[in-house]
Amino acid sequence: MSLRYSILGLLARTPSTGYELTQMFDRSLRTSWHASHSQIYPELAKLEHAGLVEVIGRGPRRSKTYGLTNPGREELRRWLVEAEPDRAQRNESSVRLFLTNLLDPTDRRTAYERDLSHVEKELEELKGVRRQLQDEGGAEVFAPQVELGIRVDTVIRDWLRERIEDAAP
Amino acid sequence: MSLRYSILGLLARTPSTGYELTQMFDRSLRTSWHASHSQIYPELAKLEHAGLVEVIGRGPRRSKTYGLTNPGREELRRWLVEAEPDRAQRNESSVRLFLTNLLDPTDRRTAYERDLSHVEKELEELKGVRRQLQDEGGAEVFAPQVELGIRVDTVIRDWLRERIEDAAP
DNA sequence: AGCCGACATGTCAATACCGACAGTTCATCT
DNA sequence: AGATGAACTGTCGGTATTGACATGTCGGCT
Known part of the structure; x- marks a missing residue:
């Protein structure tokens, strides 16, 4: 589940394209969770389907900028506050x-x-x-x-x- | 690959059964790598097939004690010293x-x-x-x-x- | 005009991993 | 003798993750 919520978390900060998310995973999140673009794009599609994110703009090179929806924001909050943390590590x-x-x-x-x-x-x-x-x-x-x-x-x-x-x- | 080498590493210390390995993953290795028995038993079978571990004793309740073979020991050493570390985390x-x-x-x-x-x-x-x-x-x-x-x-x-x-x- | 490198998105087959289901064996307690 | 529970090994279906393949766009350099 962490991939899903990591994406929601990054989008909560700034609306971004899949490409930008990939870079943020490499930079900021690399010591917490690793993910490559081949995971990120399909996950964004799922999240959009679930109504947790939405396309809020299109740029050059077919890029799509995603932002959180209100249900997405709530879901992220729910996970951070209410869900039982999984302490398992893989390092x-x-x-x-x-x-x-x-x-x-x-x-x-x-x-x-x-x-x-x-x-x-x-x-x-x-x-x-x-x-x-x-x-x-x-x-x-x-x-x-x-x-x-x-x-x-x-x-x-x-x-x-x-x-x-x-x-x- | 870490699961495989974690098992080899634990067996390098002490020959153990799958059950004991499961416990060691829970105790000693829990801050490094998590694995449950449903992963460990099949992996042991693969390792045995590959000749890196072998059954060196049988105990009560059908338990099998595995130990490292020489190729297993070498493979572990090779990984620790020569293989390029993967710094990716999942936490x-x-x-x-x-x-x-x-x-x-x-x-x-x-x-x-x-x-x-x-x-x-x-x-x-x-x-x-x-x-x-x-x-x-x-x-x-x-x-x-x-x-x-x-x-x-x-x-x-x-x-x-x-x-x-x-x-x- | 042609080329290169960064930008950008996607798919697919193979492998890793998880949680639930399932079964046997032995020691101890009543 | 029967019940109980911990020890012990396994399998299976579904999901997560990886690495390679594939495709196209745009800006700047020569």
Whole structure:
């Protein structure tokens, strides 16, 4: 169900085309939920059929801009407030972090270092986003979420550094 | 592919039955990857067919204990070290955290408080696990992973508390 | 005019995943 | 002896997800 509500959530913020939604999934939502355009377009069609979204404009290249309908807005609210959250996770990186210390010390170090450089890169990107939000000065709704991402990544980065140091002679 | 390698990883630690694997997914791996028995049994059959695991013992109630074969061990190592990690996530809680501040202040507070009490509970559980590992005194392989879980949950807990305080008058 | 790359939308077959249904086996309690 | 419940393994239909294929549009560069 998360795909459906992620789309409703993004549209609640700004009406968008399928293409723009795909980009937002890649950028903002990539640490929460991944989806590609081959899922997004069919889901938009279903949502339109269900009356939760509607086409509110057409642009160049046949693009259609979707917006939330009132039932859509209510459905999103209902899900966020009333529905029982599903806490199940599916996170390959986390599986790797978990299993990596089954490896012998050399391989383990290689794996941790690869993860570390990835986290460091991601952390830089997030800090870039934060800086950008500060410069804009506007009341960006998702600023706290960016902050959370930074804190979580920092914790993971430090943990990885400890793992690597522990392995050192 | 993560299901497959999660199973190989758990079996690398201890030979287990499908039932035991199901429990381990619920306990140790629940913050990384979720899987239910209806996925695990068929996957074990596939892995056996592929020669990556084998039945190394039979117990009461028709139970079969699976262990890794050498090709299985190599395949796990290959995946952990050489395969390109897939960083995509699927985490409904995270989607909720992201979308919750689209709600009006009252609903938002309700949602954050529900999440907070869940995280606090989970944190207590993890600390219980850590205490248990310390008491055992043995060199438990996954102790650092438990520590990481505690740190990440702590960061999320504090962030939620800030959100709730910000909302207060 | 021709070409390229980003924009934009879609479909389809294969695989992954979920929840419900279903059955057997053993230990313990009454 | 019968009931109960936890241990244990499986299957199945429906939905979700992926990756590849397919098609066309528009702006800018040469």
